[in-house]
Structures are given as C-alpha cells and as structure tokens.
Amino acid sequence: MAYLNENYLKLKAGYLFPEIARRVKAFTEANPEAAKRLIRCGIGDVTEALPDAARAAMHKAVDELGDRNSFRGYGPEQGYDFLRNAIADNDYKARGIHVDADEIFISDGSKCDTGNILDIFGSDNKIAITDPVYPVYVDTNVMAGNTGDADESGAYAGLHYLKCTPENGFVPEIPSEPVDLVYLCYPNNPTGATATRAQLEAWVQYARANGTIILYDAAYEAFIQDPEVPRSIFEIEGARDCAIEFRSFSKNGGFTGVRCAIVVIPKGLMGKKKDGTKLAIHPLWSRRHSTKFNGVSYIVQRGAEAIYSPEGKAQVTALIQHYMGNAKLLVEACTKAGLQVFGGVNAPYVWVGCPAGVTSWQMFDKMLNEANVVITPGSGFGSAGEGFFRISAFNSRANVEEVCRRIAIL
Amino acid sequence: MAYLNENYLKLKAGYLFPEIARRVKAFTEANPEAAKRLIRCGIGDVTEALPDAARAAMHKAVDELGDRNSFRGYGPEQGYDFLRNAIADNDYKARGIHVDADEIFISDGSKCDTGNILDIFGSDNKIAITDPVYPVYVDTNVMAGNTGDADESGAYAGLHYLKCTPENGFVPEIPSEPVDLVYLCYPNNPTGATATRAQLEAWVQYARANGTIILYDAAYEAFIQDPEVPRSIFEIEGARDCAIEFRSFSKNGGFTGVRCAIVVIPKGLMGKKKDGTKLAIHPLWSRRHSTKFNGVSYIVQRGAEAIYSPEGKAQVTALIQHYMGNAKLLVEACTKAGLQVFGGVNAPYVWVGCPAGVTSWQMFDKMLNEANVVITPGSGFGSAGEGFFRISAFNSRANVEEVCRRIAIL
Numbered sequence: 001m002a003y004l005n006e007n008y009l010k011l012k013a014g015y016l017f018p019e020i021a022r023r024v025k026a027f028t029e030a031n032p033e034a035a036k037r038l039i040r041c042g043i044g045d046v047t048e049a050l051p052d053a054a055r056a057a058m059h060k061a062v063d064e065l066g067d068r069n070s071f072r073g074y075g076p077e078q079g080y081d082f083l084r085n086a087i088a089d090n091d092y093k094a095r096g097i098h099v100d101a102d103e104i105f106i107s108d109g110s111k112c113d114t115g116n117i118l119d120i121f122g123s124d125n126k127i128a129i130t131d132p133v134y135p136v137y138v139d140t141n142v143m144a145g146n147t148g149d150a151d152e153s154g155a156y157a158g159l160h161y162l163k164c165t166p167e168n169g170f171v172p173e174i175p176s177e178p179v180d181l182v183y184l185c186y187p188n189n190p191t192g193a194t195a196t197r198a199q200l201e202a203w204v205q206y207a208r209a210n211g212t213i214i215l216y217d218a219a220y221e222a223f224i225q226d227p228e229v230p231r232s233i234f235e236i237e238g239a240r241d242c243a244i245e246f247r248s249f250s251k252n253g254g255f256t257g258v259r260c261a262i263v264v265i266p267k268g269l270m271g272k273k274k275d276g277t278k279l280a281i282h283p284l285w286s287r288r289h290s291t292k293f294n295g296v297s298y299i300v301q302r303g304a305e306a307i308y309s310p311e312g313k314a315q316v317t318a319l320i321q322h323y324m325g326n327a328k329l330l331v332e333a334c335t336k337a338g339l340q341v342f343g344g345v346n347a348p349y350v351w352v353g354c355p356a357g358v359t360s361w362q363m364f365d366k367m368l369n370e371a372n373v374v375i376t377p378g379s380g381f382g383s384a385g386e387g388f389f390r391i392s393a394f395n396s397r398a399n400v401e402e403v404c405r406r407i408a409i410l
Numbered sequence: 411m412a413y414l415n416e417n418y419l420k421l422k423a424g425y426l427f428p429e430i431a432r433r434v435k436a437f438t439e440a441n442p443e444a445a446k447r448l449i450r451c452g453i454g455d456v457t458e459a460l461p462d463a464a465r466a467a468m469h470k471a472v473d474e475l476g477d478r479n480s481f482r483g484y485g486p487e488q489g490y491d492f493l494r495n496a497i498a499d500n501d502y503k504a505r506g507i508h509v510d511a512d513e514i515f516i517s518d519g520s521k522c523d524t525g526n527i528l529d530i531f532g533s534d535n536k537i538a539i540t541d542p543v544y545p546v547y548v549d550t551n552v553m554a555g556n557t558g559d560a561d562e563s564g565a566y567a568g569l570h571y572l573k574c575t576p577e578n579g580f581v582p583e584i585p586s587e588p589v590d591l592v593y594l595c596y597p598n599n600p601t602g603a604t605a606t607r608a609q610l611e612a613w614v615q616y617a618r619a620n621g622t623i624i625l626y627d628a629a630y631e632a633f634i635q636d637p638e639v640p641r642s643i644f645e646i647e648g649a650r651d652c653a654i655e656f657r658s659f660s661k662n663g664g665f666t667g668v669r670c671a672i673v674v675i676p677k678g679l680m681g682k683k684k685d686g687t688k689l690a691i692h693p694l695w696s697r698r699h700s701t702k703f704n705g706v707s708y709i710v711q712r713g714a715e716a717i718y719s720p721e722g723k724a725q726v727t728a729l730i731q732h733y734m735g736n737a738k739l740l741v742e743a744c745t746k747a748g749l750q751v752f753g754g755v756n757a758p759y760v761w762v763g764c765p766a767g768v769t770s771w772q773m774f775d776k777m778l779n780e781a782n783v784v785i786t787p788g789s790g791f792g793s794a795g796e797g798f799f800r801i802s803a804f805n806s807r808a809n810v811e812e813v814c815r816r817i818a819i820l
Contacts, residue, residue, distance in 0.1 A: 001621030001688070002590040004681040008694050018700060045483035050475040057813065058709065062468045065460040065667065068520040068806070073455035073666035108518055108669075108704070115702035119553065122413035139701045143529065211411030256483035257475065257708040259518075273415035278411070284418050285419035290527035291549045292426060294518070297710055298667040397477070 007145045012154055012298045015042050016135050016380035020364075027368055034359055034372050039399045039406075042374040043351065044189065046254040048322060049395075051315035054253055057306035059391055061299040069247040077296040078286060081107025083301045091247070097234045099264055103282065105289055106296050107306075108259040110248040111221050114183075115140035117215065117244065117263070120284040121271070121294075125180035128160035130172050132381030134217070134387070137183045153383040158287075163384050164191060168340065170351075173197045174202055178210035184233075185217035187224060190381045190390040191351040192327075192343015194229045207242035211280075213271070214243040218259075222252035224346045240266040244281070248352050251348065251394075255309045260296055260304045300365045303382060323348045326400040327393035333404035334391070348393040351378070363389050371406040411695070416666045417555045422564055426545050426790035428452050430774075437778050444782050449809050449816075451740075451802045452784040454759065456664040458732060458806075460713075461725035464663055465697035470708040478789065485705040488515025488696060493711045496718040501657070507644045509674055513692065515699055516706050518628050518669040520658040524593075527625065527654065529702075530694040531681070536588035538570035540582050540796075542600055542791030544627070547593045563793040573794045574601060576752065580761075581605045588620035595627035596644075597634060598728055600800040601752015601761040602737075604639045610646045619650035623681070623691075624653040628669075632662035632730055634756045650676040653776040654691075659803075661758065662726050663717045670706055670714045714728060728798035733758045737803035743814035744801070760802040761788070764774075773799045781816040 004359030020146030028035040047330040064070040084101040092099035107113050148157030162172030168192035226229040233243045247262040249255035270278045286352035306312045334341045356362045360377035367373045437447040453493040474480040502509035517523050558567030572582030574747035580603035596605040617624050643653045657672040658663035680688045716722045737754040744751045750763030764773040770787035777783045788798030
C-alpha cells in the first residue's frame with residue numbers, strides 16, 4: 001500500500017480561513033436573523049468590481065479564442081512576453097529598478113508561488129518566518145517536511161520564529177545567527193506594517209553576509225501611500241544577490257477570483273549543492289514551471305496586462321483609494337473605541353489590540369455574536385498574534401461605516 | 411547559503427517539448443523560406459476555435475465580475491459546486507459511474523495535477539510507469555527525489571518501467587511484483603492505444619490485491635469512438651478502492667490556453683503511514699488544495715461548465731469529429747506509405763514506426779528538413795519509444811491533408 005506524506009499530519013486544526021468559515025457557518029445556522037446583518041471583514045478578499053480595462057481586455061481575449069486564426073493554445077509556461085514586459089516596464093523599470101522581463105514568472109497566485117517555491121530548495125535549510133505570519137509560509141514548510149511537530153503554542157520545531165511586536169514596529173530584529181531562507185512580507189499581512197528603506201537595507205546586508213535568501217512577499221505594495229516606503233525589495237542595492245520577490249494582481253486589480261501573480265528571480269541569484277557548489281536558482285524555477293505548470297490562462301494574462309494601460313492604472317488607483325479610505329475609517333473608529341491600533345496607513349489591514357484579558361478567538365466570537373462582524377483572530381497568524389485581531393479594509397464604504405458604528409457601541 | 415533541490419540536476423537535457431521548440435527555432439532561422447511551409451504536428455495542442463458555449467459563458471462571467479453585486483473574489487479552493495456537480499452528473503452519473511461531486515477537485519491543468527499529486531505521497535514508494543510515457547510523470551518523480559540517476563538509455567534508477575510495445579498492444583503486462591503507485595494513461599499519450607475493459611479489470615484486481623494506487627490519466631477520454639472501451643477507470647468494479655483519475659478540458663473543450671482540469675479521489679481511497687496505519691487520501695489532497703492553491707479562475711470554471719450544456723456538448727462533439735477525421739487521414743497516409751501505424755482510432759495521436767534503421771530523432775530531423783513537418787520523436791517518451799514517432803491530429807483539415815501529401819512523397 002502506498003506510503004503517504006505524514007508531514008501533513010503535523011498540520012494543526014486546519015488552515016485558518018476554513019476554520020473561520022466553519023464558525024461563521026455555525027453562527028449563521030444558529031442565528032438566521034442576526035446572520036442577515038453579518039459583515040465580513042475577515043479574509044482579505046476584494047469586494048469591488050473588476051477594473052473596466054481588465055474586463056475589456058478579457059472580452060477581447062475570449063473572442064480571439066473564438067476565431068481559429070487568432071486562437072491560442074498552450075502559451076509559454078513562464079508567461080506571455082506581453083505581460084512579462086508590461087510588468088518589467090511598469091513595476092520595475094519605471095521606478096528605476098533593474099528587473100528583466102525574463103526574470104518574471106507569471107503564475108496563478110501568490111499562495112501557490114510561496115508554497116511551490118520550496119520545491120526547488122533542498123532539505124536542511126534553516127528557515128525563518130515572522131510571528132505573526134501569513135499561515136501559508138508555515139504550513140507549506142510543514143508539508144514539505146522542513147519542520148518537526150508543533151508545540152502547544154502552535155510553533156513548529158525547526159522553524160526560526162522572528163517575533164513582530166508593537167515594540168519593533170512589527171519588523172523583526174536581524175537574527176543573531178545565520179538562516180538560509182527568510183520570509184518577509186511588507187506591507188505586512190496581517191499587521192499592516194511596512195518596512196523602511198533602512199530596515200530592508202539591514203536585511204539585505206545580513207542576507208548577503210550570510211548567504212540568506214529573502215523570500216519577499218510584496219503582494220500589498222500597491223497600497224503604499226508614503227513615497228519613502230520601498231515597494232520592492234529590488235529597490236535595495238544588493239537585493240538581486242539575495243532575494244526572490246512575490247507579487248500579485250489579487251489586491252491591486254481585484255483578481256482574487258481571476259487568478260494571476262508574479263515571481264521575480266534575478267538570474268544571478270545563487271543557492272548551493274550539499275558539496276558547496278554554487279548553482280543559479282532561476283533555471284531551477286524555470287524548469288519547475290515547464291514541468292509542473294502550463295501557464296496562466298491567456299484570457300487572464302490579457303486582463304493583467306490591461307492593468308498597466310493608462311485606463312487600467314487610473315482604475316486601480318481608484319480601487320486602492322477606496323480601500324484605503326475604508327482603512328482610514330476603521331483606524332479612526334478603533335482608536336476612538338480606545339483600542340490599540342496599528343497598520344491601515346500603507347496597507348489594507350488594520351491590526352488591533354484586544355481589550356485587556358480578551359484572547360484573539362474570544363474577540364472573534366464576541367465580534368461575531370455581538371457586532372455580527374467577521375474579523376480574523378490574531379492568534380491564527382501565530383502565537384505572537386495572540387491578543388490582536390485583524391480587520392480587513394476590503395469592503396464597500398457603507399459596510400465599513402456600519403462596522404465603525406458597531407465598534408463604537410460594542 | 412540555501413541548499414537547492416539537487417534532484418533537479420538528475421533531469422535529462424530538458425523537457426521534450428522545449429527541446430523540439432529549440433530544434434524548430436534553429437531550422438526556422440536557418441531556412442526562412444522553407445519555414446513558411448512548416449506544419450506543426452508535434453505538441454498535442456488543439457488548433458480549432460473555442461466552443462461558442464464556453465465563450466458565451468466566459469463573457470457572462472467577465473461581466474458578472476464587473477458589477478459589485480455579482481462580483482466574486484476567492485472561490486472554493488476545490489472548485490465551485492456548479493462545475494463539480496456538472497462533472498459528476500455528466501461525466502459520471504449519466505454513465506452509471508459512482509463519483510460524488512465532492513470527490514472532484516477542479517484545477518488549472520492535468521500537468522500540474524499529475525505532478526502535484528506526488529506531494530501527498532511519502533518516500534519509499536515503488537513507482538511504476540509505462541515506457542513510452544508522458545514525460546511529466548517521470549520528471550516530477552525525479553524532482554521529488556523518488557528516483558536515482560538516469561542511465562545511458564535515459565531510464566532512472568528506482569522507477570519500474572513497464573514496456574509498451576506493438577506485441578502487447580501498448581498495454582503493459584501486470585507486474586510480477588507489487589508496486590505502490592502505477593501511472594496508466596488511456597487513451598494513451600503517446601501511442602494512441604486504448605485499454606480494454608478486461609485489461610483494466612486485471613489492473614484493478616492487481617491493484618486491490620497489492621494495495622497499489624493507479625494514477626489513471628483519462629485526459630483523452632473524449633476521443634474514444636468505440637462504446638466498448640472504458641472512458642473512466644471508475645467504470646471498473648473495485649476501482650474506487652485503488653484509483654485516482656485525472657481529466658482535462660484541454661483536449662475536449664480546446665482549453666489548452668484557457669486551463670482547467672479535474673482530479674477525482676474517491677473518499678474511501680486509502681494509503682498508509684510508515685507504521686502501517688491506514689489513512690484516507692482525499693483529506694490530504696483537499697488540504698493541499700486549500701493551502702497551496704486558490705482555485706481556478708471563476709471565468710474559466712464558468713467556461714468549463716458550459717461544455718456540459720446541450721450546445722456545449724454538440725460543439726465538443728463536432729471538435730472531436732474534426733480531430734478524429736484528421737487522425738483517420740493520417741493513419742491512411744502513413745499506412746499507404748508502408749509505415750507501421752498504431753493509434754489514431756480512439757485517440758488523437760498516430761504512433762508510427764520509423765523506417766528500418768532510422769532513429770526517432772533522425773526521423774524528427776528528416777520530417778523537419780525534408781517534409782517541413784514537426785512530429786514528436788518516440789524516444790522522447792522513453793527508450794521503448796525509440797524507432798517510433800508521434801503525429802498529432804490536432805490541426806486544420808487543410809494542414810493534415812497537406813501533411814498526408816508530403817508523407818506520400820517522402
């Protein structure tokens with residue numbers, strides 16, 4: 001009988017968001033009337049209509065596929081040049097950042113990418129993650145066999161946890177020992193924190209000195225309002241020697257249901273064999289894409305390309321302004337309620353301290369039962385998230401205003 | 411410095427189709443005039459327009475996303491119920507096959523699925539593949555560390571190769587020893603062979619007796635013309651205890667550029683832990699989908715659903731008839747040319763013996779240089795494919811007729 005991957009059995013109760021979905025479902029079934037006024041600020045899922053530019057481009061692409069003369073079947077696994085070039089030009093070159101189009105790999109999601117990237121790394125790497133953290137980084141390492149079991153706090157043996165607290169502004173201190181891989185996400189999910197240029201410079205310096213690879217998740221870069229805050233790890237000198245960047249169309253273009261994302265791997269980025277021989281990482285990821293992936297839907301890639309048109313850019317800007325306007329209201333409401341509030345300034349997440357003596361899940365249940373608002377319990381992101389909760393700014397303005405009213409009377 | 415997955419270094423020269431692309435590119439650059447008459451019958455990529463029903467459904471879905479009231483963000487990772495139900499009803503229930511909707515997982519491609527499925531299996535499994543074989547099964551096992559190095563013939567240590575030859579009708583004999591996983595693909599890529607009910611019954615009997623899991627790739631089931639040939643492994647009694655089935659919309663609906671596929675895992679299917687404890691496989695794959703995948707584009711899932719509408723079915727039937735008409739012409743032309751011909755009757759691939767003393771790659775080069783036709787060299791699918799080549803029937807009728815003329819005068 002076939003052996004199964006027993007590492008999966010080390011995974012805790014279930015991925016955070018399915019657990020939230022289960023509790024919400026139970027509440028809804030038990031309280032059908034109250035459920036009618038439920039407002040979901042839990043999962044970081046966009047709510048507003050897809051930009052017109054993307055829709056127009058996708059309609060055109062669908063029609064192209066309806067004519068055998070313009071029909072396209074399998075595309076390049078790494079993505080169409082039209083999209084890779086648009087990204088290189090707009091997200092990087094236009095900002096003075098050196099990223100070549102063939103260093104950009106188009107995928108169907110950052111969740112997939114941040115999980116799949118482990119395929120090309122070997123075992124025995126020292127892996128550091130922040131705490132709190134996007135659970136996918138942890139769970140995919142567990143599934144890949146890069147950890148031992150979890151302890152009572154939910155921390156997995158073998159992972160190096162970097163605490164993110166109000167004291168360090170949710171940007172972890174540089175580790176005192178070398179690690180091989182470190183996941184950094186700024187603007188941060190879940191805390192809404194950003195890393196300054198000086199902080200990222202320190203990380204790049206550390207990474208280059210120790211041969212560390214920074215797995216930099218910039219999925220929320222579009223929400224940065226402050227021009228001083230770096231939008232890409234590749235804005236930092238030397239980062240091409242030590243970083244892989246993940247980006248997504250989910251939150252800027254509202255593509256959570258459309259599915260498109262990006263991995264950037266500089267061609268000079270190196271890892272090593274067990275015998276110490278250095279090897280370039282780019283060809284390994286390229287090979288993985290060719291062998292285990294067949295490219296993103298042509299229709300979707302045309303939609304993503306349109307995000308970079310003048311109309312597309314204006315429409316994305318309007319979407320970002322909408323969500324950041326929501327974030328501002330939520331920050332104000334929570335502050336007025338006497339809660340400790342972080343984030344929500346350069347990120348669509350507001351990270352809020354629970355009232356004294358209230359745990360994250362207690363706060364989740366309280367918000368669900370009393371305010372009929374779904375939030376995300378901070379402890380779901382790691383033990384250092386205990387005592388906090390996350391409110392997502394992805395919603396209609398009317399819903400956010402109503403949430404603010406309910407917070408005021410809670 | 412981070413350790414890399416050295417298993418990637420065991421991979422041979424590059425995935426077959428990129429190698430073909432490189433040779434074609436070199437030819438095209440060296441012979442710009444001859445290149446104008448090049449006809450591609452290499453990669454199994456569809457050429458005809460997407461069915462109208464699928465296009466109409468995708469247009470509608472794009473517009474739904476353009477209205478915030480009908481907007482959809484993240485969908486269920488395992489796929490929308492509307493599509494899972496359509497598949498269960500039409501592909502299975504309507505044929506008297508027991509597959510529940512929640513045993514169906516929607517993905518963006520069978521290439522991804524057949525590669526990713528290894529994530530949930532442990533190490534130390536005995537893995538059998540046919541020879542010749544779809545290269546992805548082999549390469550993904552190499553990448554996962556399930557093999558040793560390749561020998562001179564390209565065979566990897568640790569894999570059990572099951573020879574498929576004209577003598578056994580390209581359906582391998584049942585192994586004399588137990589294996590844990592076996593990949594079977596019928597209608598077969600590359601040989602175009604099908605397995606009879608009796609042959610599949612023997613495989614299921616073997617699998618149940620030995621605790622083997624059959625990874626059954628039915629991506630080409632829509633091309634089966636003979637009502638006696640099984641379209642699903644689950645038509646065979648007992649298969650729910652020993653099989654996972656892969657299906658795709660790539661070849662029936664022409665979705666190679668649109669991206670949608672299916673994995674079916676019966677809820678009772680079991681694997682085991684190292685200590686012998688039995689475990690259900692379905693929850694592991696479900697967890698993988700939740701953690702490393704974010705569902706297929708909503709637009710694409712609506713397109714796939716439309717394939718099951720009355721119009722969609724009629725349009726798919728017309729597409730299949732077109733390609734199978736091509737296959738018939740190719741079979742006739744190769745037979746007339748005195749070549750040994752297989753497949754092309756219940757599959758869109760024609761598998762042809764090279765003239766005596768000519769290797770597969772020599773035949774590839776000859777066809778490219780003299781006939782200006784791109785075929786796929788049989789040896790690219792494994793050492794037992796040496797001496798054969800594959801012609802894909804995915805083309806326009808005019809192109810196929812021209813290929814037939816060129817074969818006649820070769």
